Amino acid sequence: MFKKISIFGVGLIGGSFALALKKAGVVDKVIGAGRRMETLERARQLGIIDVASNSVAEAVVDADLILVAAPVAQTEAILASIAPHLQPGTVVTDAGSTKGDVVAAARSALGDKIAQFVPGHPIAGREQNGPEAAIVDLYVGKKAVLAPLPENTEESVERVAAAWKHCGAIIHRLSAEEHDRVFAAVSHLPHLLAYALVDDIARKPHADLLFQYAASGFRDFTRIAGSSPEMWRDISLANQTALLSELDAYMEQLTGLRALLARQDGQAIEAVYANAQRARHNWIKTIEAAEQQNKQGGD
Amino acid sequence: MFKKISIFGVGLIGGSFALALKKAGVVDKVIGAGRRMETLERARQLGIIDVASNSVAEAVVDADLILVAAPVAQTEAILASIAPHLQPGTVVTDAGSTKGDVVAAARSALGDKIAQFVPGHPIAGREQNGPEAAIVDLYVGKKAVLAPLPENTEESVERVAAAWKHCGAIIHRLSAEEHDRVFAAVSHLPHLLAYALVDDIARKPHADLLFQYAASGFRDFTRIAGSSPEMWRDISLANQTALLSELDAYMEQLTGLRALLARQDGQAIEAVYANAQRARHNWIKTIEAAEQQNKQGGD
Known part of the structure; x- marks a missing residue:
């Protein structure tokens, strides 16, 4: 159960995260933080967040969990703005598509508070963007990859994992590399x-x-x-x-x-094409079996 | 109006051609020809062809139009088997995905009857194969490319074009090259x-x-x-x-x-990605506009 979750960047990724947690009934209050009050206000009107805030301090203080879901290039600046307000009880995670650079940015921005940052990457998306694109079931049956740091406590990692599980995601762990x-x-x-x-x-x-x-x-x-x-x-x-x-x-x-x-080595060309076709066929079968299992698990 | 159309290779491509012409009511009799009587028999039971024949002579004699829709590698052998029986009133076409090689094969196989061969390529397909995959509307709104030879009479080209038009296809002309x-x-x-x-x-x-x-x-x-x-x-x-x-x-x-x-030239990378995105976006818009027009034309 989360008392306060803050989301920096309430678009498709952050917004869908908020919607899913609200639906699961596991969060009391969701704060949307960001530079554009207009976007945050739209997210609030859509019922995605409870409070729209352009004060980083307000968003960070007393949060159980902070998700940074803004474009990756902004991650370091956002984490640096969070750092001065970050209390020991708060865990920070992100949703970036790359992890090595995010870890470097986090180390630089958070300094000795780095243990509170658990890098993450939910493998889900849609063609649309912005809060209007957010949907409650974006993460259902999808993978959420966590790339814990050596400094993270298991409790911090589990807090992030729990949030994604409440969104319906399946947790995977990989190193950032x-x-x-x-x-x-x-x-x-x-x-x-x-x-x-x-x-x-x-x-x-x-x-x-x-x-x-x-x-x-x-x-x-x-x-x-x-x-x-x-x-x-x-x-x-x-x-x-x-x-x-x-x-x-x-x-x-x-x-x-x-x-x-x-x-004109037709035999060798066919061997490449056939190997690819076979591998893809097996992969699709595996996906379909997993989807079937998820469906049954969800019933 | 066609009295007799013969199809060599009654799979997805040849079978859908037959079904569409039958539905349009423009053909009296469709002969399916090929090496595997079992496949032809299935096609006959499915109502795709009227007669299953493993006699090339029977299939070729008195046909208005012959479509070769077998795998491309068999084209030359099939045309060579057709050649001795080919009467002046018959036009032959194909459905191969490449045209330069088909033209070379046809010149070699048909010799001085080459004027009767009009190379073609319907741009349509499905993942499935075989007569069971044949559907009546496979070609509706799709392109059928004809690559006429200098030797073809306009009347021969028009006969092939008419058949594809009856299938709902839009005729395009390109040289084989x-x-x-x-x-x-x-x-x-x-x-x-x-x-x-x-x-x-x-x-x-x-x-x-x-x-x-x-x-x-x-x-x-x-x-x-x-x-x-x-x-x-x-x-x-x-x-x-x-x-x-x-x-x-x-x-x-x-x-x-x-x-x-x-x-790390981000600006130049973005320029390539953005040019691609823009070009694809414009292409999709053009396709969608054309599809819309086809739909309206069909109403």
Whole structure:
């Protein structure tokens, strides 16, 4: 049970977190904090938060839990503004898509209060943004990854885990480094690749002709290139090391495939395609089985 | 109005063509031809074809129109089997995903009857295959690309165009070379890239961990890697020249992005991402407007 939860950045992520906790009946008061009172006021009118505040002190004092859910580039500044008001009983977490940079920012901003910060990353999203996009069941059956620091007490980690569990999420633990390597491969690289393809096509002199014949396969492949360029610029930079390493591995893979294609090695090309198809098929089966289990668990 | 249409390969593509023409009431008799009588018999029981035949002569003689809708690698052999029976009044077309190789195969197989062959490519598909997957409205509002040869009479081209129009398709004309360059960019390359990514991840020692965290963005990005490896091996090889050229351009693009990322040039990275997002947004708007128009036209 939480007496006071404060959320810095009441958009899709922070707003859905608030809605889910309210629905679960586990929080007395939710404070929305941020720079734009207009957005906070909308969130309040939507019933997402109880109080809209542009005073960091007011938001931080006596909070059981603080979630930082603003764009990653703002994390350090927000944590630095929180630090002077942070009391020993408060646990702070975040929802950023990268963790190594957030940990560095938190160490720099929070100093000797770093043990109170438990890095987190809920794996959920929608195309829309802002408080209007917040929905109560965004996290149901989704993963919430926690990347605890050596300094964290188990009690602090459990407090963050409990909140996400009340949202319906399934808790996973990874180190910040593991987290960043994993998401570089399965999320950050695919985004870069999709953006690169659409930009490549859009710059060709006959781009209009090309887009005219692009069909549903292209639409799905490039869906993630419809995401916010600012957000993905920040993620790419924040996870630079792991992303460069995944990109290099992928370019090596493409160089290999190019050689197979150049020498018309149909058997080897088919082996790559078939391995991919099989792996994807097994992955989809695993997902579907897990979804089935979640549904049954929820009944 | 067609008295007799013969279809070599009664699967999703050929079967849906037959169903649509029957529904439009523009064909007296549809013959299904192929090597597997079992498949043809199923197609007959499903009401897709009127006659199942494993005699090429029977299928070809007196046909107004012949559609070859078998896997591309079989096109030349099928056309060669058709050639000796082909009468002057018959027009032959195909549904292959590549056109340069099909034209070469047709010239070799049909010899001085080449004027009777009008290359085609309906831009439609589903994940399923076989006659059971055939649906009457597969082509409604979709593009059917014709790539007429210099030898074709306008009357032959129009006969093929009329059939596709009766299926609800919108006719486009491209040269075989244009066709192959366009589809290398918007279809064949994305398939290769998606296969390459999934294979790359599947071969890593921690593949299981990676797949565990792959989410909906990855699912959409790699959907096309669920396609038939044999079919896409054939397409990759058939369109080798154009595909290599698109792959090279893309790898150059990735090399450029890699350099931006290595030197942390956030502004330039954002420019690429934003250009892609904008281009995709405009493309989606165009598609949606066209879909709207088709719907209104259909009312």
